[in-house]
Amino acid sequence: MAEEKLTTRSENFSEWYNQLVLKADLADYAPVRGCMVVKPYGWTLWENITAALDKEFKATGHVNAAFPTLIPMSFFEKEKAHVEGFAPELAVVTHGGGELLEEPLVVRPTSETIIGYMYAKWVKSWRDLPILINQWGSVMRWELRTKLFLRTAEFYWQEGHTAHSNPEEAKEEMFRILDIYANFAINEAALPVVKGTKSDTERFAGAQITTSIEGMMQDKKALQSATSHYFGQNFAKAFEIQFVDQNNTLQFCETTSWGLSTRMIGAIIMTHGDDQGLVLPPRLAPIQAVIVPIFKTAEEKARVMEVADRIFKELKASGIRIKMDDRDNVSSGFKFNDWEMRGVPVRIEVGPKDVEKGSVALARRDKPGREGKSFVPQSGLDSAVSSLLVDIQAALLKRATEFRDSNIHEPKDYDDLKTIVSDGWAFSYWCESKECEAKVKEDTKATTRNIPFDQPTETGSCIVCGKPSRRKVYFAKAY
RNA sequence: CGGGGCGUGGCGCAGUCCGGCUAGCGCGCUUGCUUUGGGAGCAAGAGGUCGUAGGUUCGAAUCCUAUCGCCCCGACCA
Structure with missing residues (x-):
């Protein structure tokens, strides 16, 4: 129950958010550090989110299943980039039934490995493909700095995992899902998001291509609201997901994965909320x-x-x-x-x-x-x-879109970029080198968010080093 | 992990430096009456091993030692 005034957004945005989550009765702190209890009001909001997405997944041929929470530690070592990416944030079970386990079990931080293992068992022939499975569940990542909905040790999400016979189809799947996410964000949550490709450094551990939708919060920081990945044959090779094609040749599968989490609730709060509290888009509101x-x-x-x-x-x-x-x-x-x-x-x-x-x-x-x-x-x-x-739904999207658009600027030069990312997003040409990306991060704390699919036809020069560049990227401080 | 802060009724705090009667205050909660078009008022109540363990002392929320936990600020992540 709300009893007092909120800290205002201009006073302290972070504090405003923390208080709002508690006072709007969405969630509460659990006794374990970094864990949250999603309260009935917050969970109903999540159910409305899941219902809308689940419908779209099923309409595009996906089916739901459930994979186990515990994964053998050795599974993580099979894909090099994956283990390096996730090792620092794994929670590990070492004992069961009072006995030390022979092999430690990881509480899943994501399920590529165990699902890859199962797919290897299930796939024999091109006739078995594609496999289009989604799972609704929770995962655990041992986070050091936590915040309700945005970053908690355990969070709820869906993770889709698909296997295909060729790269074109797998990439198509990745883009199809990203579109579902973007349409959901825009039409249901009234969040204007940009679709694009992640840079090499921002890519998911083990992916060849990571795409994302990114939204601008009212403090002008970016929030990655969902991701869709193309793995090529990385996981197929690590887990030997193979099939015999029409020519009786043994081939590796092409796989994808994609996820959207309770972080979406954080995006809704920080995009639409005001100094009176939460503002919910009517299509998702538990009470309209x-x-x-x-x-x-x-x-x-x-x-x-x-x-x-x-x-x-x-x-x-x-x-x-x-x-x-x-x-x-x-x-x-x-x-x-x-x-x-x-x-x-x-x-x-x-x-x-x-x-x-x-x-x-x-x-x-x-x-x-x-x-x-x-x-x-x-x-x-x-x-x-x-x-x-209907009016309110449209007005929220319009307001958020105008806010976003008025806070994205194209820098004239590198100094200008520094100024822009201190209070907004910069949109500029970038040579796509790690060095230039790292320099921006070091100088400004802003990172590349994504390279949008819609690009100008002409080329330009990198805002950092001046080299010829084909594509523009968003630079912004991010959650 | 490095730096800073904090543990006292459900929540927010005072009291701790300088030990001393029955541990206070605000909010919330319970009951009753009056209220209700933008966060109501009065009255009477309930509720606390002062984070935990040990020590010093006639006496510890207060002093000492250990320990646990949480929050905030810096490198990774949906």
Whole structure:
């Protein structure tokens, strides 16, 4: 329950975020360092996210399965880059049943290895391909610096793992999924994201190509919101995932993996939230509209509740996720603030005056105060609320897109780049060398986020070294 | 891992330097009455091995030793 004012975003963005997560009732700190409890309200939001994605995965031919949490340590040593990437953050089980284990077991930080092992068992012929499996679950990475939803030791996600007979099909899969992520982010979460390819240094451990969607948070830092990887034959060779093709030749598979996590919730918070609290996109909000009845006397209560109950039933019947706040131990003013903290898109106030006039007060969460409040007739309220939800969804995307666009700049020279990334994203030509990337990071703490797919046709020169460059990249400080 | 800070009712803190009666305060919680259109008021209550263990002392939240944990700041990560 919300009881006090939030630290404002301008005072301390990080503190604003920490307080908001707790006060909006999304999650709480668990007794184990770096672990979180996702509370029912936060989990319902996650369920709405998973439902939308799961539908798209299935529509594109994927099926769900479950692989074990524990993975033999030796599996990680089979792919060199993979083990080097993940070794520092593995949690390892050394004992079972009171006995020291012969081989330590890793609590999965991601499942490429065990799934690769299983795929090797399952794939014999080109007829077995492609394999398109997704898993919903949690993974563990021993993080040193944690933050609820953005970086916790254990987090929830989906990981898709596919095996194909040729590189074209595998790459197509990688791009198909990235599109699903981007469309989800834009259309469901109202997050304007950029799609692109990661640089060599930012690539996933063991991948040949990593693509990502990147969003800009209100502090102008970038947040990688989902990734889709093409592995080539790296994991197929490490785990001997082989098939006999139509010409009776033994071939290695081409594999991919892709994931989207509860970090998405962090992106929603930091993109849409304001100083009153959480602001949820209507399509994902656990509660889309809340009714706050207002009355003084028992006689008023009877009249108000009759109308409020009728409205509740009507809106529910029209498919709106609606909540009646009939608590009698807190004031109406408290309820207004409370639901604003939780980010409910629409509030419907019903008081004695509304009963007389046949109206209600509608307040939209994306425009706090008087500006977002209007008085509408009770008749036809279901369609009024439905269209308001659509308006809010669109307004959130528009606002976030304008914010992002007004904070991406093209630097004239290297000094200009330094200035830009101190408070925004820089978009510029880059020669794609590790050296220039490292120099920017050292000078500014900004990293390359991704190289967007949409590129100008003409070439340019690297913003760091001046060498001829084919593509532009986003530089930004990132979470 | 390096640097800084903190452990006292559910939460936020005071008290610790300089040991002393029954460990306080705010918020929240319970009950009752009055309230309710932007974070209500009054009254009466419940709730604490002072992180843990050991030591010094007539007496320890306070002094000593050890230990555990958490938060913040610096190198990797969805």
